[in-house]
Structure formats: C-alpha cells, structure tokens
Amino acid sequence: MKHDTQVEILEELLEQLEQGRNIDAGVQVRAPVDTYVCPEVAERERDELFRNHPQLIGLSGDLPETGSYMTIGDFGIPILATRDKDGHFHAFLNACRHRSVQVATDARGTKNVFTCPFHMWSYRNTGDLVNVPDEGDFGDVDRACNSLLELPAVERDGLLWIHPTANGDLDLDELLGKDLAGELASWALSDLRYTGEYVIEKRLNWKFANDTFGETYHFQKLHKNTLGQLYIGNNLHLREFGRHHRFVTANHAIRDLRETNQAEWLLSQNAFVLYYLFPNVQLLVAEDNATLVRIYPDADDPSRSTTKISFYFSEEAIALFSAAAADGAGIDDVYDRDAVENSFGLDGIMEVFYSTVELEDYEMGEMQQRAAESGIIDYVVFGRNEPALHHFHRSFRDALGLPPCEIVAVAAEETA
Numbered sequence: 001m002k003h004d005t006q007v008e009i010l011e012e013l014l015e016q017l018e019q020g021r022n023i024d025a026g027v028q029v030r031a032p033v034d035t036y037v038c039p040e041v042a043e044r045e046r047d048e049l050f051r052n053h054p055q056l057i058g059l060s061g062d063l064p065e066t067g068s069y070m071t072i073g074d075f076g077i078p079i080l081a082t083r084d085k086d087g088h089f090h091a092f093l094n095a096c097r098h099r100s101v102q103v104a105t106d107a108r109g110t111k112n113v114f115t116c117p118f119h120m121w122s123y124r125n126t127g128d129l130v131n132v133p134d135e136g137d138f139g140d141v142d143r144a145c146n147s148l149l150e151l152p153a154v155e156r157d158g159l160l161w162i163h164p165t166a167n168g169d170l171d172l173d174e175l176l177g178k179d180l181a182g183e184l185a186s187w188a189l190s191d192l193r194y195t196g197e198y199v200i201e202k203r204l205n206w207k208f209a210n211d212t213f214g215e216t217y218h219f220q221k222l223h224k225n226t227l228g229q230l231y232i233g234n235n236l237h238l239r240e241f242g243r244h245h246r247f248v249t250a251n252h253a254i255r256d257l258r259e260t261n262q263a264e265w266l267l268s269q270n271a272f273v274l275y276y277l278f279p280n281v282q283l284l285v286a287e288d289n290a291t292l293v294r295i296y297p298d299a300d301d302p303s304r305s306t307t308k309i310s311f312y313f314s315e316e317a318i319a320l321f322s323a324a325a326a327d328g329a330g331i332d333d334v335y336d337r338d339a340v341e342n343s344f345g346l347d348g349i350m351e352v353f354y355s356t357v358e359l360e361d362y363e364m365g366e367m368q369q370r371a372a373e374s375g376i377i378d379y380v381v382f383g384r385n386e387p388a389l390h391h392f393h394r395s396f397r398d399a400l401g402l403p404p405c406e407i408v409a410v411a412a413e414e415t416a
C-alpha cells in the first residue's frame with residue numbers, strides 16, 4: 001500500500017482516538033433476519049454467489065512447488081487445483097473422463113500424475129490424459145478430447161482465483177477494479193508460505209459468521225480479555241471498493257505513533273488490515289504474513305456454515321517465530337502486552353486467531369441463529385459505528401436483487 005495512504009488511514013484512526021469517538025455512518029440499518037434462515041435464499045446464494053461467481057481459493061503459497069495440488073469441495077462440485085511443471089496454476093473438475101470418479105481425494109499434496117482409483121486412467125497435472133489401461137479391450141480413446149475438464153483459473157499477485165463453472169467469467173479487472181487490485185498487489189502475498197489451516201463447522205448461517213468480522217464495537221466487550229488486549233476497539237477506517245472493502249483498526253502501538261517520524265509510519269505495525277472480498281472472504285494482511293478466512297454456506301442447511309482459516313508467513317517470520325517457540329513461549333504470551341516482542345511461537349499466533357473466532361465470535365453467531373429461527377424477530381440492527389456491515393448487507397442484497405435494508409435516519413436533535 002502506498003505510504004501516503006498508510007499515513008492517511010493512521011491519521012484517521014488517531015483522530016478518532018484523540019476525539020474519543022468511532023467511525024460514524026450517520027444512520028442505523030435494519031437487516032431482515034429471514035435471509036439467515038430462508039431455504040430459498042440459501043439456494044439462490046449457493047447458486048449465484050458461490051457456484052456462479054469467481055472464488056478466491058487460496059494464496060500462491062497453497063501450491064508452493066511444481067506438482068503441488070489441492071482438492072476443493074466448497075462449491076457443490078469436486079475441484080482439483082494444480083501447479084504444473086512450468087509453474088502454471090490450473091483448476092479442473094475432479095472427475096475421471098471414464099466414469100467420473102475423483103482422481104484425487106487428499107486435501108493437498110504433491111503429484112505430477114493423478115490416477116483414478118476405479119480403472120486407473122491417469123492424467124498429468126496439466127489435465128492431459130496419459131494412460132488408459134487395457135485400451136485394446138476398452139476400445140480407442142481420443143486423448144485430445146478426454147483431458148480433465150478445465151475450469152477458469154487465474155493466479156495473480158499471490159492470489160489463486162477460480163470460477164466453479166466451465167465457461168464462467170473470471171475477469172479480475174472487472175471483479176476487483178483497478179484501485180483494489182493495485183492495493184492487493186502491493187502486499188507481496190506471493191512471497192508467503194502456507195503454515196496451516198483450521199476449519200470451523202458451526203450452527204450459524206454463513207452471513208452471521210461473516211458479520212462477526214464487520215465491526216470493532218465488540219472488541220473491548222466480547223474480546224476484552226483476548227483480542228481486546230491487542231486492539232483498541234471502537235476505532236475503524238473503512239473504504240469501499242464496489243462490493244469489497246478495506247477495514248482497518250488500530251492496535252495499542254498507535255498510542256506512541258505521534259512521537260515518531262511520519263516518514264517511518266507503517267500501517268501494519270499499528271493496525272489490523274483486512275480486505276473483505278465479496279462474497280465470503282476476509283483477508284488479513286501485513287508485511288510478513290496473511291490470514292485468509294473463507295466462509296461457506298452448508299450445501300443443504302441454511303443454519304450451518306464452514307469457515308476455513310489459512311495462515312501464511314514469510315520465511316523470515318517463520319524462522320523468527322519458530323525460534324520463539326523453541327524458548328517455550330505460548331498463547332498466554334501473545335496476550336501479555338509487557339512480554340518481549342515476538343516472544344511466542346507460530347502456533348500461538350494462529351491459535352489466538354482461530355480460537356477467538358470459534359470460541360467467542362461464533363458462539364454469538366450460534367445464539368443469533370437460534371433467535372432468527374424463532375420467527376419472532378424481524379430484523380437485527382447495525383449501528384452508526386458498524387458501516388462495514390451496512391456495506392456487506394447492501395452488497396449481498398444487491399447481488400441477489402433483494403430490496404435494500406431499511407435505513408433508520410439519525411434524529412434531528414442528534415445532528416444539531
């Protein structure tokens with residue numbers, strides 16, 4: 001990110017702190033709860049926002065070398081993602097051209113050739129069919145017409161994008177827009193190594209899960225003893241990029257920032273920088289690490305979702321945190337503000353994040369889900385200090401052609 005932009009955002013966050021206020025959207029928004037429980041809406045979401053929409057499936061570090069592959073089942077069809085011998089990224093329908101059995105079943109690994117377990121037809125990681133056993137008995141098979149069926153796939157600036165439909169439109173310039181694409185490129189995400197994934201399956205609609213990432217109002221309440229030890233809360237910068245947005249909130253280091261030279265200000269050292277990428281991705285970035293959160297609706301049940309949290313670090317950060325872990329530091333040290341910087345291991349950093357999401361945020365979401373299913377509540381309210389949630393619900397409703405949420409104007413005496 002340009003240094004000017006980093007300074008601008010930090011100035012905005014400092015101003016809020018100095019004036020003792022949070023961001024102000026000027027209005028509240030009422031979001032109808034039927035969209036969290038309605039099977040018809042859920043079916044349309046799966047079809048229009050997931051199966052027929054470009055999808056970010058990971059970072060380049062998920063396919064770290066030639067021959068790396070991943071299997072993906074998040075969009076209702078089996079998908080195989082590969083990196084071929086020339087380093088090119090591909091996505092295929094994970095189905096043999098003979099009788100449609102999956103040619104790969106492990107979540108990830110390294111293979112140059114995939115062999116179907118049923119009759120052992122085999123394919124290169126470029127999709128080419130290379131062997132048909134007993135072809136004399138089977139009859140001729142035209143190799144050229146029987147490659148794995150390829151799906152649109154683009155690797156750009158360290159991000160792996162696919163479209164889960166054979167002829168789907170995967171135009172990243174159009175999807176992201178120039179400003180956001182340029183900003184994502186500036187974080188050097190292609191240099192990061194994948195260090196692990198944590199999967200959360202809970203009884204909450206994917207949008208309740210997503211909503212927990214949309215405001216900092218709760219940081220000093222729900223997360224008082226966890227994330228609240230690291231981040232100030234009630235403090236937010238938001239910039240919309242079409243249906244996506246940039247969400248930044250300060251950590252405690254910002255309190256000393258005015259005493260330093262502005263030319264040396266670094267956003268990621270003083271704040272948590274997150275990009276929401278429509279419809280279901282929260283991407284947290286810093287100079288030497290990134291965390292990718294992908295939230296998927298259940299295939300059948302609107303009340304369930306799966307969250308996949310993947311972690312990525314630079315080689316230098318991995319070396320640094322591994323050394324710290326060898327000293328025996330753990331998760332408690334992460335929350336100890338007086339602890340020596342970096343005195344905790346990689347596992348501690350990852351655990352802080354996923355355990356907060358699973359044990360704090362999503363516990364709230366499960367309660368919200370039950371209440372939404374009561375049929376007694378009509379809507380939930382997003383405050384003036386929760387504009388990222390206004391934006392998410394506006395975007396998702398607009399994408400599905402649903403009427404906009406009700407906006408509650410601020411009373412005249414409040415603005416006077």
Ligand SMILES: [Fe+2]
Pocket residue numbers: 212218222223361
């Ligand atoms: Fe939270």
